[in-house]
Amino acid sequence: METTAAQPRDIEVVLLTGSSGAGRSTAARVMEDLGYYVVDNLPPTMIPEVVRLAAEGSTIERVAIVTDVRSRVFPGGTVTLINMLAERGVRPTIVFLSASEDILVRRFENVRRAHPLQGDGTILDGIAAEREMIEPLRGLADLLVDTSDLSVHDLRRRLEEVFDTPVGRQVRITVQSFGFKYGLPRDADMVFDARYLPNPHWDPDLRPYNGTDAKVSDYVLAQDGASEALDHLDALVDTVIPGYRREGKRYLTIAVGCTGGKHRSVAMARELGSRLAGPDIDVRVVHRDLGRE
Template identity: 55%
Template sequence: MSGAGRTTAANVLEDHGWYVVDNLPPQMLLPMIQLASRSRGAVTRLAAVVDVRARNFFDEFHSALETLRAKGWHATVVFMEATDEALVRRFESVRRPHPLQGDGRMLDGILREREMLGDLRSEADVLIDTSGLNVHQLAAKVDEILGTSAGPRLRIAVMSFGFKYGIPLDADLVFDMRFLPNPFWIPELRPFTGQDQAVSDFVLAQEGALDFLERVVSLCEPMLAGYQREGRRYVTIAVGCTGGKHRSVAMAEALAPRLAGPDVGTIVVHRDLGRE
């Protein structure tokens, strides 16, 4: 149903690596699958949002599904709906008309759509009623029902940077490593970076370094759990030092694996490494 949360569901699938096509005419389902099958593994999961915006094309949805089955493809049909009251409230909140409203009332369009989709609803493999769900709850429900959470539910970018080049604009959390002695002032370490073992060993051996790592992980644990409950998918944790070459790089490399887990994937980005 229009307004029942198709966009939210599509976004969840896309965040988990699905190839999502919005407002696809049913007749294009088979060509789309055939294209995906020739992608040499680039597209392994395909989702199509099909709805009454396709107008006259939508009448062919059942025959399109039968064609897929005859060709050996299995499609799971997920039908999303909500009560009339919930749909009216949502359309009014965004100040948009219902796609089938025409010159009538919004409720007329909703009732017309229900009539059009009645058979499809009765044959759907999965039915999701979104009436009492906010966007975060709906995202979690789609995760649960469609099994999209096979990969990490949250991705963290641990980014090293140099304060002299500015704080990253996309940072959600910023930590300052300038409380540690700077390897720059040690001649034998100056040419190397925090990715080199000698520099990493020096940084992590300093008083407070390991304690800092443990405390950051403890601080982040409830935050990351909350991010997942709220449906947030990406977080950037920035770790800075003066030039972004030694201390911040070593700390970012040490922090990322400590934050990783079954539902949390991490990558390390060194924004300013090599700028000197």
């Protein structure tokens, strides 16, 4: 009886990478719960074969690969893995997880574990060595997730928002308001400064309210330069989105900041999110520092 080889199917491949201690294990569990076949702790040279087998005749449609400093013993490490997948026509979505240095130190101390690369040195030595090794991957990432201020549940929600349903060619944009006095968002692709607009904080009638309230929003959006800036931002995103699609990048984070993240940035972020939403663009608006005062 004559048989024919199974035809390869298009499958979704997500590559989870980043700093040790930044939440890769948690991310892997989330992806497994979302229906992904999770591959962890395999030599990079073996992973393309796993992807091939998944694409040929199996019922697996979504694969999440965890790669970390353990791959350093293989020539080229994670970059080699990406190239090997590309040779098979697979363009993985790269998720890069990171956290601030002090947070990483605290996490390793809390679980009383050594950093994989610290050797006879300190945890900080291990973090520095790893950062030098993985930094090139940050520039290749489709989605940057800084977990410094995220709980396990926050990280789960973040990944569920992105991967809970197949996205196809859709681009997902997160517009995030923030306060400069609390620090820049570490995972933003674009940052816009709204501090050039008059601050409602100095108006006693507006101070108790925030940018989600109509009276504050109307005030901010009526200022000279507000609408024009939003027009330019909208046009800029329209310009770069086709390039993002060509490069396979489907996730974009735009941060809009003011002093405290309560009035101007909130109003501008909400309006920008409303303008950017469309049939092929899924927009989520979040307010990082609202209510923090």
